Amino acid sequence: MEAKGSEWWSGETVAVVTGANRGIGLEICRQLADKGLTVIMTARKPQEQLSSSAKQFLQDAAELGRKNVIFHTLDIAQEQSVLDFVDWLKLHVGNIDILVNNAAIQTAEIDWLFLKQNHVDVITFLGTPDCGRVTSESHELAKECIHTNYHGTKTLTNALLPLLRPTPYKARIIMVSSVAGLLYYLRDEELKKQLSEVEDLTEQKIEGVLNLFLEDLKSEKGMEKWPLQLPAYSTSKAAMNAYTRLLASKLKGIACVNSVHPGLVRTDLSEYNGNLSAPEGAENIVRVALFPVGGPSGHNFLEREDSEF
Numbered sequence: 551m552e553a554k555g556s557e558w559w560s561g562e563t564v565a566v567v568t569g570a571n572r573g574i575g576l577e578i579c580r581q582l583a584d585k586g587l588t589v590i591m592t593a594r595k596p597q598e599q600l601s602s603s604a605k606q607f608l609q610d611a612a613e614l615g616r617k618n619v620i621f622h623t624l625d626i627a628q629e630q631s632v633l634d635f636v637d638w639l640k641l642h643v644g645n646i647d648i649l650v651n652n653a654a655i656q657t658a659e660i661d662w663l664f665l666k667q668n669h670v671d672v673i674t675f676l677g678t679p680d681c682g683r684v685t686s687e688s689h690e691l692a693k694e695c696i697h698t699n700y701h702g703t704k705t706l707t708n709a710l711l712p713l714l715r716p717t718p719y720k721a722r723i724i725m726v727s728s729v730a731g732l733l734y735y736l737r738d739e740e741l742k743k744q745l746s747e748v749e750d751l752t753e754q755k756i757e758g759v760l761n762l763f764l765e766d767l768k769s770e771k772g773m774e775k776w777p778l779q780l781p782a783y784s785t786s787k788a789a790m791n792a793y794t795r796l797l798a799s800k801l802k803g804i805a806c807v808n809s810v811h812p813g814l815v816r817t818d819l820s821e822y823n824g825n826l827s828a829p830e831g832a833e834n835i836v837r838v839a840l841f842p843v844g845g846p847s848g849h850n851f852l853e854r855e856d857s858e859f
């Protein structure tokens with residue numbers, strides 16, 4: 551790989567992006583491809599069923615004769631889909647340099663109209679008990695949210711670790727997280743401690759916290775330990791952040807692993823509420839993916855700000 555100035559990447563630099571059918575994921579692919587990297591654009595739908603904007607992006611790339619955008623189906627919540635994708639990658643691509651874990655779901659209902667009419671911004675909403683009445687979430691949906699956002703992301707990441715290219719530039723893993731995943735929103739000191747003590751973190755510990763969340767939700771014995779709003783989504787992202795720290799420590803010297811909140815971005819997930827466009831949200835992710843050599847690992851960024859977890 552040749553590097554120009556602080557640009558350590560080239561056309562041989564391979565980036566895998568998940569959840570690229572729409573929203574921020576699609577824009578991450580566009581920006582990485584525009585910078586000349588080879589982009590493995592993935593989505594849970596097969597190519598013929600992609601959104602019109604994803605199809606247009608692939609069609610434009612083909613018409614321009616661009617060989618640096620390759621599509622493959624990948625449903626991170628389906629283990630077989632992950633295995634098939636990794637087999638295909640090994641056979642047709644080989645090593646990868648960047649993994650952007652962007653795919654996620656948010657399964658609580660939010661009454662955006664209520665928030666708008668009462669001038670409640672999302673940050674206030676996340677921390678305000680009075681807004682609690684505007685969200686609802688079943689146990690089944692909460693389980694699906696945690697399964698996709700945490701277990702799906704972890705399964706894919708672990709399966710791709712052997713393919714990370716060993717280079718002086720270091721491979722990069724970016725967890726597209728959320729401000730909702732800050733430990734601040736967990737309302738139990740012991741839980742915060744469990745997810746924050748990096749030296750004692752294990753996958754089992756993180757999964758123990760997620761199992762406890764689902765048990766508490768099912769037993770309805772009380773959700774007082776858990777985030778007030780979007781409890782499953784917030785808890786899944788807090789677990790993802792803990793996994794970022796665990797992986798950063800495990801891959802020290804091999805890869806940079808960071809979490810990034812893209813901002814409040816107008817996409818389907820936010821029902822088009824937010825102060826940023828999808829390209830602006832994607833820029834916050836791409837910036838971290840392409841940090842100059844020697845950049846941070848084990849950090850959490852809220853948009854462009856280095857933040858506590």
Ligand SMILES: NC(=O)c1ccc[n+]([C@@H]2O[C@H](COP(=O)([O-])OP(=O)(O)OC[C@H]3O[C@@H](n4cnc5c(N)ncnc54)[C@H](OP(=O)(O)O)[C@@H]3O)[C@@H](O)[C@H]2O)c1
Nearest residue numbers: 569571572573574625626627653654728814815817818819
């Ligand atoms: N928008 C915001 O304000 C905001 C704020 C903080 C964090 N984020 C994070 O930013 C990331 C992107 O969100 P977005 O706003 O772009 O949301 P979005 O428009 O809803 O896009 C999410 C994408 O993830 C895909 N996806 C869901 N489950 C999947 C699975 N099992 N396997 C593969 N792909 C899957 C969806 O696929 P389909 O198209 O097939 O449904 C969709 O393309 C997420 O991690 C989200 O948590 C967003």
